Amino acid sequence: MSLPLSGHLSFEAISTVSTSTPGCLDSIPAEVYKDLRPEVGREFGNAFDFGRPQALSTYLDSPALQTNEVSPGALSLTALVKLLASQTSAPSLEQIYDWLENAEVSAEELAPYRGFKDGNYWRHLVCRNEFVEMLVLCWRPGQRTPIHDHNGSHGGVRVCEGTMWETTFTYDPAKGLRYKTASEYSTGAVTGSDIPDIHQLGNPDVSEQDMVTIHIYAPPLGVLHTYKPGSAAVDLYTPPEPE
Numbered sequence: 295m296s297l298p299l300s301g302h303l304s305f306e307a308i309s310t311v312s313t314s315t316p317g318c319l320d321s322i323p324a325e326v327y328k329d330l331r332p333e334v335g336r337e338f339g340n341a342f343d344f345g346r347p348q349a350l351s352t353y354l355d356s357p358a359l360q361t362n363e364v365s366p367g368a369l370s371l372t373a374l375v376k377l378l379a380s381q382t383s384a385p386s387l388e389q390i391y392d393w394l395e396n397a398e399v400s401a402e403e404l405a406p407y408r409g410f411k412d413g414n415y416w417r418h419l420v421c422r423n424e425f426v427e428m429l430v431l432c433w434r435p436g437q438r439t440p441i442h443d444h445n446g447s448h449g450g451v452r453v454c455e456g457t458m459w460e461t462t463f464t465y466d467p468a469k470g471l472r473y474k475t476a477s478e479y480s481t482g483a484v485t486g487s488d489i490p491d492i493h494q495l496g497n498p499d500v501s502e503q504d505m506v507t508i509h510i511y512a513p514p515l516g517v518l519h520t521y522k523p524g525s526a527a528v529d530l531y532t533p534p535e536p537e
């Protein structure tokens with residue numbers, strides 16, 4: 295299976311890769327899959343602290359595993375944190391995609407990061423180091439990002455609850471911002487954005503349900519560029535510090 299690394303994954307591509315394939319986990323350290331208990335270290339808010347030893351959890355405690363419904367090699371949130379902490383350089387977009395594709399994050403693990411605001415989607419930091427960060431974002435119906443790029447970072451998103459809409463754009467300094475594509479991602483879907491991509495994510499107002507997504511960015515997001523339809527103006531935008 296080859297994944298397109300330039301540009302966004304098409305809906306068809308996502309459907310194609312929706313089942314795990316052998317080899318996706320080749321680069322994941324074996325120790326991540328050991329039988330470990332979930333004890334989440336929190337130094338600020340609910341974020342993991344990479345500087346402290348972490349006791350890990352795999353899916354082994356999940357009800358789904360007890361019924362043999364979880365595939366071997368599935369990654370709990372704590373296992374993802376361990377992987378991110380082990381990085382010595384920024385992971386590739388393909389690597390991030392593989393991690394998210396194999397994520398099996400339980401509602402129990404998401405609970406500390408599950409919180410919503412009426413005015414805007416809420417960003418919750420799970421872990422961060424100089425190479426990579428992981429966030430959980432919680433969205434009420436109708437909440438969406440500005441149109442933006444990641445200004446030097448690439449990243450992946452997994453939809454844990456709800457339905458996500460993504461709109462992509464092209465930008466030309468002379469012609470401005472132009473609509474490119476629109477895609478819908480259901481619970482369990484994974485998509486990625488390469489460094490030059492311009493997009494907008496959101497929970498559609500017609501969904502009538504909350505949305506929870508996991509995001510991994512490498513390197514961690516800094517100041518983003520934002521765009522407006524029909525305009526050549528590019529503004530700077532610093533996302534609110536995750537909580």
Ligand SMILES: [Fe+2]
Pocket residue numbers: 442443444487493495
């Ligand atoms: Fe983005």
